[in-house]
Amino acid sequence: MGKYNLSLADKITIARTLLLPFMWAFAILNYVNALIILLIIDRIGDIADGYIARRLKQESEFGAKLDALSDIAVYMSIFLWSFLIFPDIYLKNLKAAALLLFFIILPAIISLIRFNKVVLFHLISSKILAGLIVASFLALIWQQHDILLPFLLLLPVTI
Numbered sequence: 001m002g003k004y005n006l007s008l009a010d011k012i013t014i015a016r017t018l019l020l021p022f023m024w025a026f027a028i029l030n031y032v033n034a035l036i037i038l039l040i041i042d043r044i045g046d047i048a049d050g051y052i053a054r055r056l057k058q059e060s061e062f063g064a065k066l067d068a069l070s071d072i073a074v075y076m077s078i079f080l081w082s083f084l085i086f087p088d089i090y091l092k093n094l095k096a097a098a099l100l101l102f103f104i105i106l107p108a109i110i111s112l113i114r115f116n117k118v119v120l121f122h123l124i125s126s127k128i129l130a131g132l133i134v135a136s137f138l139a140l141i142w143q144q145h146d147i148l149l150p151f152l153l154l155l156p157v158t159i
Helices: 008-018 020-028 032-057 062-085 086-094 094-113 122-147 149-152
Strands: none
Touching: 008 020, 008 032, 008 062, 020 032, 020 062, 032 062, 032 122, 062 086, 062 094, 062 122, 086 094, 094 122
16 A cells, blocks of 8 residues: 655544544434534634645645535535424525525536536635535524533634
8 A cells, every 4th residue: 555645734634524424423413512512623623724734835636625525525514414403494494495505516516517527616705605604503503502602602713
């Protein structure tokens, strides 16, 4: 087996990607506080891996693709967790939920049309949408489950 030279940024991205199965388990079991802790760790890791990659000049095509795939997996998971945790809210607002899903997958649709393959963009608009998805999910949990105040104080860090 070949030797891989992973950068620190790549290792952070891999570590936060490995959190996803645990986040899914917590969402399924409705352990909302544990889910939020891991989601916040994931989002802080997302900020850190990008910063470290740029700061240490460790940017790579592999790292960028891995980061984007990890982000997409988390955002799609948040969408699905919302249905698991708040089915009544989303079923009552199915049109809004469908519109949100459309905007999550819109970059993939555009890249398929334009390049005949999925290109993983790192656009400002995508980052804003992602921040809104995470913030909305955390706000819903806070409102519905009365989560601990420290989680609410970390909300700006996740955006």
